[in-house]
Amino acid sequence: MTTDTSLRGAVEHFAHVKGTALAPKWDDGLDDADLGLGAEDLAVLCARLAWPAPAQLHARPRADQFPLLVYDRAIGWAVAEQWESDTLIRLSGLHLPLLDYGEDLAFFDVAFPDPLQQGQETPKAISIFWRAIIKRKSVLVSATLATVFANIITLVTSLYSMQLYDRVIPNGSGSFSTLWVLTIGVIAALCIDFILRTVRSIMIEREAAEIDAEVSEYFFARAQAVRLDARPPGIGTMAAQLRGLEQVRGIMSSGSLFLLSDLPFALFFIVIIALIGGVVAIIPVIALPISLGLAFGLAKMIRIGTDRAQVSSNRKNGLLVESLDAAESIKAGRGSWFMLARWNRLLREIHHYEDPVKQRSAAAATVFATMQQLAYVGIMAVGAVEVAAGNMTSGALLACSIISGRVNGPLIAMLPGLIVQWGYASSSLRALDGILKLPLDRTSGESSLRPGKIEGPMVLERIRFAYPGAREGLDIGRLEFRPGERIAVIGGVGSGKTTLIRIMSGIFDAQQGTAKLAGLDMTQIADDVLRQHIGYLPQEYRLINGTLRDNLLLGLPKPSDETVMEAAKKTGLIQLIASHPLGLDLPIQEGGRGLSGGQRSLVGLTRLLMANPRIWLLDEPTANLDQNSEVAVLAALDQAIGPDQTLVIVTHRLQLLARVQRVILMGGGKVMLDGPTNEVIQKLQAKPTPPARQAKIAPAAGSPPESPTAPPVSGTFGR
The missing domain is CATH 1.20.1560.10 (ABC transporter type 1, transmembrane domain)
Known part of the structure; x- marks a missing residue:
């Protein structure tokens, strides 16, 4: 429950109730607007944001017209869910659950812009x-x-x-x-x-x-x-x-x-x-x-x-x-x-x-x-x-x-x-x-699920996926990733590791089978909600044209500069920021040209630290880092990932296996081994995997090659 009866707060909650995803900085255009608590301010807000004009109801609202924005001179703005009785209206999200109906109440409906016009048939x-x-x-x-x-x-x-x-x-x-x-x-x-x-x-x-x-x-x-x-x-x-x-x-x-x-x-x-x-x-x-x-x-x-x-x-x-x-x-x-x-x-x-x-x-x-x-x-x-x-x-x-x-x-x-x-x-x-005619990502419309909190395991069942023209693809019987687990996915080149975590992130949709998160089909969860709970760092992290600040805050709310700098210190990105006269306003070229692969990875990791998702999916996060940067990044992950958060990391490095509790060995798109880290390593040492499916594990950057019997490196992800 909240006591926020401001217009911006009511509009944001109204969009949530209607199942519409607003941009993270949707109200940036209102910074210089003098919005009070008056009913006429809603029209000003819509005009400034180039939204359709709000529709005011001049008669008693019918049951099929809810939810609605309601303005009361005494309390301000709120979201009306439905009639509770002939004279009482049930409010959503406020500490005052009921509101007496009166002629002085003003009811409005806002048609939020939907550039994709979801829910309609594919037009010509x-x-x-x-x-x-x-x-x-x-x-x-x-x-x-x-x-x-x-x-x-x-x-x-x-x-x-x-x-x-x-x-x-x-x-x-x-x-x-x-x-x-x-x-x-x-x-x-x-x-x-x-x-x-x-x-x-x-x-x-x-x-x-x-x-x-x-x-x-x-x-x-x-x-x-x-x-x-x-x-x-x-x-x-x-x-x-x-x-x-x-x-x-x-x-x-x-x-x-x-x-x-x-x-x-x-x-x-x-x-x-x-x-x-x-x-x-x-x-x-x-x-x-x-x-x-x-x-x-x-x-x-x-x-x-x-x-x-x-x-x-x-x-x-x-x-x-x-x-x-x-x-x-x-x-x-x-x-x-x-x-x-x-x-x-x-x-x-x-x-x-x-x-x-x-x-x-x-x-x-x-x-x-x-x-x-x-x-x-x-x-x-x-x-x-x-x-x-x-x-x-x-x-x-x-x-x-x-x-x-x-x-x-x-x-x-x-x-x-x-x-x-x-x-x-x-x-x-x-x-x-x-x-x-091309298929779209999952919708974020009114039919999508928008749970406020998602807690529970991710389960993949009978997953099948193959790229166009490929003879074979990913073939997963069943995999479960529980909260608090630290999991490494290893395997040879082309074994299906990256495809697996792309499906887990929701970036790819399985051609067969189901992926569930906390018991909910991931295809039914609104895209913006899924992105908040699942953080995915691809192996080749590309940056967009703009500034370093733009890339760090991409898709995030408005973290302060102090929050950004604190995250940058943990990953080591602070060195790049401090070495340039423009700092966070460092110009970034298309794709991140001008920055090394390691610097681009640090940008992605820093952004992920600020996002702090419940499920971390990292594809070779330290592959482009030197030894000092790798140590800093691993320490930052140790501190950031809590006991109720899940980490799945794709790696070829033996050093990282000592930081996880479970290892999944992929080969030919299938799970070859899955179990506690020590057991999987012992099986790999006892019985060599065929060359086509052998996990190729490389040493950490700057360190000498390690044998399969090398002692594990101390440390673990999470607190």
């Missing part, structure tokens, strides 16, 4: 864009009205020309007053047209930017949530597929949208031509369908080439990312020529598919330009006959020629580029659909 990529567009239908309606008036106003110039030829020029200087009146009217109309088109463009571009931000957030969050075991092998290729958002955004630019919005007015202009010139309208009636038919035919032809070119382009970007990331290995192995050859082959492949697209696009531009000229010639020829027959005036013919330019001009001029652009955009949408 195009539906994500449409959903974002439909949210802004009011702006689209306004832009449509502006388009209607702007297109009507464009008729002014053609009608102005007709009046000049039919009334002003034949009457000479006597009709100059009419000329000035018409000219002033046209200028005013053109000013209105300019304002309408400018406002329309600004509205569309502003909304397009918001749509892009919303859609980009969704796809980035979706890519982050893809299960690691299901992620495509080519990360660079996957990144290039995500970059296809830019091509889809290009098709949604103001120019493309204006073209589509102006297309219906082509029919309107044909009607105007028919009213002014009669049979002259037959020319655009014939030309427009032919142009559109050619456009659709070329689009189908171009789409095949754009699909193949897009795939090759994605592979090219993947190769670029791979070559830059593995530059050290490539240079050391003299592989530059090999990578260059692959690059050139991909370039030739891209050109092979892109050249037909460019040729057809150029041919389309030529054909459409010719169609536009033929339409103009046809209108003038038929119009001349009609003028000679007295069926229309020369001014009407001029007006028809100008209006026909509105039918064929912008549409025909932009169609070739739009066709190619749409071809690449549609290919990008299909690639994005492939990303959306």
Whole structure:
């Protein structure tokens, strides 16, 4: 129970009750906000965090509407769970369990943002864009009205020309007053047209930017949530597929949208031509369908080439990312020529598919330009006959020629580029659909379990897992890891040690079998809750671009600098901090380049010390450390890991076996031995393991090689 009735505390507890995970620093944007205890402050909070506006209930809440945020002037903010009786409301988490219902209470519901939109069926990529567009239908309606008036106003110039030829020029200087009146009217109309088109463009571009931000957030969050075991092998290729958002955004630019919005007015202009010139309208009636038919035919032809070119382009970007990331290995192995050859082959492949697209696009531009000229010639020829027959005036013919330019001009001029652009955009949408189909990590939605405390063993039963294309994989009958145990996992290269602890951490999901924590299926526990209780340190700990502080506090609450420095002293990371003039603000490059492997491991270990999980999963934590650093890290682990916490450490070092109570020997993805440390070591000494499954145990850094009969090193993990 708590006495916190502040708005921030209530919102955080409300999210917990609704089963929603808030970011560790979700309220950073509120630091300069003056939030009191008033009901109006909730709207301010949501606006500052770019959340949907809170929905206030103006009637008595129904039972199916709970939980709700409730504001009472006497106590402040709280979370209302449900009716206790007709006049009492049960509160959640407060020291006051019940609240009297009254008309002065204010009830609110907050829709927390969910970029992944969990709980819904896997959508199509195009539906994500449409959903974002439909949210802004009011702006689209306004832009449509502006388009209607702007297109009507464009008729002014053609009608102005007709009046000049039919009334002003034949009457000479006597009709100059009419000329000035018409000219002033046209200028005013053109000013209105300019304002309408400018406002329309600004509205569309502003909304397009918001749509892009919303859609980009969704796809980035979706890519982050893809299960690691299901992620495509080519990360660079996957990144290039995500970059296809830019091509889809290009098709949604103001120019493309204006073209589509102006297309219906082509029919309107044909009607105007028919009213002014009669049979002259037959020319655009014939030309427009032919142009559109050619456009659709070329689009189908171009789409095949754009699909193949897009795939090759994605592979090219993947190769670029791979070559830059593995530059050290490539240079050391003299592989530059090999990578260059692959690059050139991909370039030739891209050109092979892109050249037909460019040729057809150029041919389309030529054909459409010719169609536009033929339409103009046809209108003038038929119009001349009609003028000679007295069926229309020369001014009407001029007006028809100008209006026909509105039918064929912008549409025909932009169609070739739009066709190619749409071809690449549609290919990008299909690639994005492939990303959306990838399985995600466990959900953190309302159906997930969010226990406040998890105490009990972790049990793996009938676990099966294999990497794509592998003949064999992990095959575990049953393993139990009890609280307080200190366990070492040993085995040869490729024996399944890392895969085992990845499944234990929840990073990988077993293809068969169940992993339970405290009796709960791990796939049913909310991801953020699981991460709080299980700490996993991979063998190759990568850092993100930013500062050292960013990497140390990644995913953690707000520990003070004193807490950070204390943890850094225990692991020895303090030497790196003290040796740099920026200290904790030391810039970190992508992947942690510029730091040694040991320094990167120390960053991960320091962060894990501050997180202090109940289960520690460490994959070769001291493999990159020198002897002094290893001693400091082991001492820090001794002090940090309590008697009710579990440690599972993957190691090749005999020195660490003396610090654990239990050893698991892996071989070929299976558990070969499992028991107390002394018993397992005795069995290994008595009966050598076959070479394919032999545990290769290396000595500690800086120490001489140890024989299997070397005496154990004193010390143990935990207190």
